[in-house]
Amino acid sequence: MDILIAIITTGLTNGALYALATIGLSLVWGSMGMLNMAHGALLALGGYAVFSVATTLGLPVWLAVLAAAGAGALAGVILYICVVRSLIRTAGKNFETSVMIATVGISISLQNALLQVYGGQPLKQPFGVSGAFRIGDSVVPWLNVVIILVSVVVMLGLALLISRTRMGRAIRATAQNREAALLMGVAVERTYLQVLALSGAVAGICGVLVSSVTQLSPTLGADPMLKAFIMCVVAGLGNLPGAVAAAFGLAMIEAGVQFGMGARWGFPVLLMLVIAILIWRPNGLFGRAQIRRM
Amino acid sequence: MINRRSLLRNSLASGAGLSLLAGMNASTANAADAEPIPIGAALPMSGTAAADGIEFKNGLDLAIEEINAVGGILGRPLELHIEDTAEMGADVVSQAMQRLIDRYGTPVIVNGYNYGTNMVEMDVAADSDVIFIHYNTLISHNNKFKEDPDRYYGSFQGDPPEYYYGPGLLSYLNGLIDSGQWEPANRKIALVASSVEYSIVIANAVREFADQYGWEISLYETVQFPTNQWGPTLAKIRQDEPAVIAVTHFLPQDLAAFMTQFIPQPTNSLVYMQYGPSLPAFKEIGGESVKGVVYSTVVGCLPDDFSEGFRTAYREKFGPTAAYLTGSQTYDGLWKWALSAAIAGGAGEPYDGDQARAVSASMNRLIYRGVNGICRFDPEGQSAYTFPAQTPDASLGMPHQFLQHQDLTQDPVLVAPPAYAKGSFILPPWMS
Numbered sequence: 148m149d150i151l152i153a154i155i156t157t158g159l160t161n162g163a164l165y166a167l168a169t170i171g172l173s174l175v176w177g178s179m180g181m182l183n184m185a186h187g188a189l190l191a192l193g194g195y196a197v198f199s200v201a202t203t204l205g206l207p208v209w210l211a212v213l214a215a216a217g218a219g220a221l222a223g224v225i226l227y228i229c230v231v232r233s234l235i236r237t238a239g240k241n242f243e244t245s246v247m248i249a250t251v252g253i254s255i256s257l258q259n260a261l262l263q264v265y266g267g268q269p270l271k272q273p274f275g276v277s278g279a280f281r282i283g284d285s286v287v288p289w290l291n292v293v294i295i296l297v298s299v300v301v302m303l304g305l306a307l308l309i310s311r312t313r314m315g316r317a318i319r320a321t322a323q324n325r326e327a328a329l330l331m332g333v334a335v336e337r338t339y340l341q342v343l344a345l346s347g348a349v350a351g352i353c354g355v356l357v358s359s360v361t362q363l364s365p366t367l368g369a370d371p372m373l374k375a376f377i378m379c380v381v382a383g384l385g386n387l388p389g390a391v392a393a394a395f396g397l398a399m400i401e402a403g404v405q406f407g408m409g410a411r412w413g414f415p416v417l418l419m420l421v422i423a424i425l426i427w428r429p430n431g432l433f434g435r436a437q438i439r440r441m
Numbered sequence: 442m443i444n445r446r447s448l449l450r451n452s453l454a455s456g457a458g459l460s461l462l463a464g465m466n467a468s469t470a471n472a473a474d475a476e477p478i479p480i481g482a483a484l485p486m487s488g489t490a491a492a493d494g495i496e497f498k499n500g501l502d503l504a505i506e507e508i509n510a511v512g513g514i515l516g517r518p519l520e521l522h523i524e525d526t527a528e529m530g531a532d533v534v535s536q537a538m539q540r541l542i543d544r545y546g547t548p549v550i551v552n553g554y555n556y557g558t559n560m561v562e563m564d565v566a567a568d569s570d571v572i573f574i575h576y577n578t579l580i581s582h583n584n585k586f587k588e589d590p591d592r593y594y595g596s597f598q599g600d601p602p603e604y605y606y607g608p609g610l611l612s613y614l615n616g617l618i619d620s621g622q623w624e625p626a627n628r629k630i631a632l633v634a635s636s637v638e639y640s641i642v643i644a645n646a647v648r649e650f651a652d653q654y655g656w657e658i659s660l661y662e663t664v665q666f667p668t669n670q671w672g673p674t675l676a677k678i679r680q681d682e683p684a685v686i687a688v689t690h691f692l693p694q695d696l697a698a699f700m701t702q703f704i705p706q707p708t709n710s711l712v713y714m715q716y717g718p719s720l721p722a723f724k725e726i727g728g729e730s731v732k733g734v735v736y737s738t739v740v741g742c743l744p745d746d747f748s749e750g751f752r753t754a755y756r757e758k759f760g761p762t763a764a765y766l767t768g769s770q771t772y773d774g775l776w777k778w779a780l781s782a783a784i785a786g787g788a789g790e791p792y793d794g795d796q797a798r799a800v801s802a803s804m805n806r807l808i809y810r811g812v813n814g815i816c817r818f819d820p821e822g823q824s825a826y827t828f829p830a831q832t833p834d835a836s837l838g839m840p841h842q843f844l845q846h847q848d849l850t851q852d853p854v855l856v857a858p859p860a861y862a863k864g865s866f867i868l869p870p871w872m873s
Contacts, residue, residue, distance in 0.1 A: 150676045157672035259487050267492030268764065269694040269722040279705040286706040361669045362694040362726050366489050370667070406673035411636055411663040413673075 149285035154402045160291040160360075162398030163298035167353040168375035169382070169390040170302060171346040176384050178322040178342045180243055184250040185226065187372030188257035189347050193219045193354030194272060194363050195261055201273035208274050212355055219351025223343035226253065231343065232336065261365040270363040274355050294356050301352055302391060305345070309387070314341055381421055383434020393432060397421075459511055465783045466512030477520035478513070478788045480505065480775065481547030481571075483537035483562075485555060486525040489667070492722075493767050497553030497576075498523060499759045500768030503751075504775040514783050519775075522547060531561040538565045538573075547571060548788045548797070551774045553767070554578065556637060560585045563596040570794040571595060572801060574774040576740060580604040580642055583822025590823075594801045597818060599774040600740035601827030601839055603639050606689075607646020609737065609830050609841045610713060611654035613857055614685060622866050625684035626709055629659035633674060635666040635690035643689040643715060659683050664690060669698045675706075682708040693717035697727030704730040707871035711735065719766045724849055733869025735856070737843045739827055740813050742769035744855055744863055748812035773811030781807050814839045814861075828858065835860040 168190065175183045196218035200211035230249050238245040279288045309315035317338045320328040329335050354368060361367050378397060382389030397417055405413040424432060482501055485494035501521055509518045522545045524537035534555045541547045542565070549572040552562065560581050566573035572595045575582075580602040586593045617623040630651060634644035641663070648658050659681050662674050668690065678686060686708070688699060696717040703712070717723050718736035742748050742765050751772065755765040781803035782788040789796030808817045816825050817837055828838030835858070843857040847867055854864035 150680070153672045153676035157670050161670060262487055262491050267490075267495050268720070268762065269492065269692075269726060271722075271726045288702070288705060360698065361667075362697070362722075364489070364694065365487075365491070402670075402673055406676060409662060410668070410674050411665065414665055 148283055150406060152282055152285040152287065154406050155399075156285075156287050156291050157405075158399035158402035159395070160294050161402065162395035163295045164353065164357055164360075164371060165374050165378055165398050166391045166394035167298045167301060167349060167356065168371040169378040169394045170305060170387055171349040171353065172372075172375045173379050173382070173384070173387055173390040174305075174318075174349075175342055175346045176379065177387065178318050179231075179339055181231065182243070182247045182250075182376075183226075183343075183346065184247055184372075185254040185257060186250075186346070186350055186375070187368030188254040188261075189219050189222055189350035190354035190357055190368030190371060191261055191363075191365055192222055192257060193351030194358035194367055195265055196351065197274050197355050197358075198265070198270055198272065198363055202271075212274060212352065215351040215355045216348040217351070219347035219349070219354070220344040221347070222257075223345070223347025223350075224340060226250075226347070227340045227343045231339065235336075235339070258365045265363070265365070267365070272355070272358040272363055274359050276359075290359060294359065297352070297356060301349060305349065306387075308345075314338075318342055377417065377421055381424055381431055383431030386431065386433045389431065389433030459507065462508065462514075462780060462783055463511040466514075466516060475513070475517040478517045479541075479545040479547045480519050480521050481524070481538070481541030481545060481550040482521065482771070483524045483526050483534055483541060483550060483552050483555065485527060485529055485553075486523065488527040488529070490529065490554075490556075492720075492764070493553060494525075496764045496767035497771045499755065499763060500553075500770060500772035501551060501775055503755060503758060503768070504772045504779075508776070508779050514779055514788055515786075517788070519779070526555050529555040530557045531559050534558045535561045535565050538562055539569075542569045542571060542791045546790055548790050548793075548800075549574070549778050549782075551771050551778065552576070553771055556639065563593050566595050567592045569791045570797045571791050572778060572797060572804070573597065574599050574778060576600050576770045576774070578603045578639060578739065580822075581638070583819075583824050586823045587821065593823070595797050596823060597801075597804060598822075598824035599770060599777070599816060600813070600825050601831070601841070602822070602824050603643050603739070604646050605739060605827045605830045605841065606643040606715070606737065607648075608650045608654075609739070609827070610647055610687065611650050611656060612830070613737070613843050614656070614711075615654055616857065617866055623711065623868065625711070626682070627684050628656050629681070629683040630656050630685045630687055631660040631662070631678050631681075631683040631710070632658055633660075633662050633664060633678075633686065633688045633690065635664050635668060635695075637666045640666070640689040640691060640715070644687070647687060647689075656685075666690070667692050667695050669695050671699050671702045675699075675703060678710075679706065679708055683710050685713060686710045687713045689715045691716040693720040693723035694726055697723050697731060700727045700730040700734060704871060709872055711869065711872070713737070718846060718853070719844070720764050721762050724846060729849065731846050732849060733846065733867070733871065735843060735845045735866070736853075737841060738766075739841050740770055740825075740839060741766045741842055742812045743814055743840070743842070743861060744852060745861065747810070751812045769812045773809070773813050773816060776811060777804065777807065777809040777816055780809065808837070828860075 172186050193215035196215040197211040200206050200214040201208050234245050276290045276293045279286045317333045321338045378394045382393040401413040401417050404416045484497050505519045526534045526537050552575040554577045574597045582598040632644045634640045696714050712734050714736045782800050785799040785803040819826050826832050826838035828840050832838040840861050844853040845856050846853050856866045
């Protein structure tokens with residue numbers, strides 16, 4: 148029983164973190180056809196923003212978490228204004244490739260900027276919850292519970308924003324058909340700006356949660372970014388509810404495999420599963436086939 | 442600004458080296474006027490190992506400052522050139538070293554560690570006739586050297602290979618039992634390694650010698666590198682409580698996470714870890730939960746009077762949180778090479794095999810007492826001898842240090858080997 152609880156705790160915690168990382172990535176892909184390779188660096192930015200506000204400035208942690216979301220959103224806005232907008236206008240059919248390469252460069256630059264500013268030694272993330280509670284003989288840390296709850300709240304908030312607001316309708320319309328949305332009067336460029344800001348804010352909060360476990364280092368976003376990309380592909384690129392389901396499902400399988408077969412098999416089995424799923428359903432579990440004219 | 446008088450007065454650590462070098466430089470021209478000797482270093486200045494890369498550079502900076510203050514090497518000052526190896530790997534590191542040789546003509550390359558290289562650095566050094574000193578801490582260095590000692594004459598591992606962590610740990614555990622400091626509930630060890638060569642070789646060495654020292658390996662678990670969710674691994678450990686949990690993974694933040702996840706439901710086990718607990722980040726992140734953790738290192742600045750000058754100078758120059766334990770490695774490496782080059786009549790230059798061999802011979806002859814202890818090269822593998830696993834004489838081997846986090850307001854306490862110990866082992870709070 149205590150083993151089952153350990154697996155569920157690890158699976159749900161990792162699932163929540165993967166899901167939060169995945170929806171940010173999936174949102175941008177679904178609405179803009181843009182694979183944001185700097186998403187992992189935005190996670191790191193969020194983590195360090197909390198450190199600066201809470202530890203360096205000594206402000207309350209809740210304010211620091213808001214600042215992390217703000218820093219992520221601001222980075223998203225800058226990314227759009229300085230890079231993405233130009234590429235949309237100039238790269239044409241090569242946009243998907245160009246923006247992927249450009250964001251790889253931005254990711255490396257941002258990581259090195261964090262290295263220069265904060266140094267390479269890992270730093271303690273001020274956002275943390277100590278203590279644990281017992282279920283039978285098992286101990287469940289409160290931090291894991293907080294990570295799961297905050298993730299769920301952020302995901303619900305994002306779902307409401309996309310389904311119930313004017314901005315959300317514009318995002319959905321643009322995602323479905325950019326040209327049609329333009330003809331219907333949707334300000335597509337502004338929508339793109341909002342999508343990147345929103346994705347950046349989610350990445351900022353996700354970075355805070357991830358670093359509450361991993362602590363702060365400039366490369367902290369690399370592993371969640373890789374996992375998020377896998378979840379996105381499994382779910383079907385751009386499918387938000389599918390991405391969340393895939394994140395939790397795969398995280399539970401990973402935790403189970405880590406216990407049953409050994410910790411080293413968690414990731415390889417995850418990858419094998421992804422390959423099998425993509426052979427079975429090339430567009431992902433919840434993705435729809437796309438027809439493209441060559 | 443450092444000057445010769447203040448340096449000689451303040452730096453107890455390299456006092457012997459400083460005096461020797463200053464003496465050899467006495468009859469040569471002023472260092473400031475001579476052509477500098479380019480010193481190369483291929484270090485991970487960005488990426489996952491950047492924290493250590495920065496400290497390795499700090500160690501070199503400090504050594505160069507001190508060496509130049511006493512006239513450089515036979516009147517020629519040293520000048521550092523760095524190439525970033527970022528995420529490391531054989532291709533990146535070998536290209537970085539080749540660039541140092543081609544662009545700057547470096548007769549010596551002093552690296553900290555780079556992993557995933559398969560020791561390809563030794564081929565770059567051999568093909569260019571340059572001296573290569575590193576702290577990869579790998580038995581594969583010795584194995585490669587043995588394949589062709591004449592070709593790899595210029596490659597030196599400044600510390601003992603990781604392999605000796607295995608017998609060293611088992612010998613230390615038995616010493617605790619024999620001296621009555623600890624009474625284990627059983628003779629089981631749970632081994633937790635991560636999927637990198639360094640970690641796996643250590644875990645395998647423990648497993649190889651366990652039976653010989655009267656221990657049984659009850660769990661051998663390999664985790665991803667890096668890793669931070671220890672839930673499934675801890676659940677396995679709790680299923681069959683061992684007397685010792687030996688974690689050979691080495692990243693400080695991951696090891697601190699292990700302890701914060703272990704402490705809410707601890708087992709009656711002594712926790713031993715590798716390298717990471719020597720870094721300030723381990724204590725800072727783990728807080729109270731790391732109290733009682735034992736760790737060891739085959740290379741690290743000793744907490745003795747001899748190295749006091751180095752520690753003070755390092756912290757003054759690079760800040761109070763700078764990890765001198767890491768910087769001390771390249772610091773000692775460069776000092777030993779500088780003295781050897783001066784004795785051999787000069788640093789030479791790439792593709793000057795005769796001079797490089799003369800420097801190499803000098804390095805092999807010179808027994809150097811640095812801030813990490815004695816550096817004397819084993820002719821069989823051209824790595825530093827370890828004390829006591831390889832030599833029973835403390836004056837002929839680098840001490841395999843065992844330390845314990847006891848009082849979090851103080852530095853960890855050196856508890857073994859007895860020749861260097863500053864305190865005794867205490868039972869960790871979760872066991873007492």
